Amino acid sequence: LSKNKLSELPSEITRFTALDKLNLYHNRLVSLPEEINQLCHLTYLDISRNQLSVLPAYHCKLPLQVLLVSHNRLVSLPEEINQLCQLIELDASCNQLSHLPIQLGDLQHLEALNLRKTFWLNCQEVL
Template identity: 60%
Template structure:
């Protein structure tokens, strides 16, 4: 579990890809405008990205085979920002 809630983060460092046991990531209430592709190589089950400056969720999110919950409230996404391919 990694909780980076409300830290004024503008980008996620590439070193996060070394956390190969990470299943829960909360990066809500930051200043993120994009999600890096290397984030989607992690074994995440829960990804919380609410209250950022995101305008879209990258297609690479489909690589998160174990993802059970994607929380994306109050982002700058227009229309349907939630990726429809999240596993059930």
Template identity: 50%
Template sequence: MEECICWVETDLSKNKLSELPTDLCGYLSLQNLSCYSNFIRAIPDEIVNLNNLTYLNLSRNQLSTLPVHICNLFLEVLIVSNNKLVSLPPEIGRMKTLMHLDASCNVLSTLPVDVGGLESLRELYVRRNQLVTVPEEISNLNLVKLDLSCNKITILPPSYRRIETLEELNVSQNPLENPPAQESILCEI
């Protein structure tokens, strides 16, 4: 009889991995997976087998796209900062359990409007990208922290005033034409 490996947490960070090992996707009890600071360019489709995975850190790798199959996981935390991401898949809106999304330090030029469907999302970090606009749908979320700093955003949607749960909003180092205070966003925080 084959012995079952019941790892709950695995850290493969700071190695020289060019891809996420497919064998790892067989550890069905895995809840936390850290693979930051590698050279990962691809995520195997088999990652969908990790039904218990709630924390995934893929920061500081070489990802240019976020595979759609990641959106089928029940993640609570997804960290994909410091990659080469040019976009996030629209399917990201299916991640109903996601509470923390960090896609900072990439080359994102837009965010999908489907981000507004992340009903559990409390923290959204997209600093240091190439964002010119941000979706109005973000105002439907119960965000506590929103970091849009160091982008190319000129106007914040006035609907952002309705984010009553927001405690921290960072829009520094953007070429804002209408300062958030003028829109009464900062005054209500």
């Protein structure tokens, strides 16, 4: 569904409960519906290059291994991010993060963290 100028996620997407990869790259999304949690096998989510200012905590209930949220308008990451216990890669580059949650340090399987061109005030507690 990448590069389709979507302003909202079609509700029909939740019918694909076996879906393990969802690419919503380069659309016009300002939010994602809570119903996305019905995609209980989703391990890869690319929501890069959209217009998201918030990454809701309910996304942290998915079994994601890869979460790509670069080039949005995010000002924070949810404290519940540590619930993504299978997460291997997080790309939050090119956002406007004001801080990083201390819980980010709890991600034991995280191998790749991209924060380039991301502005933040205080990430000392994570490091």
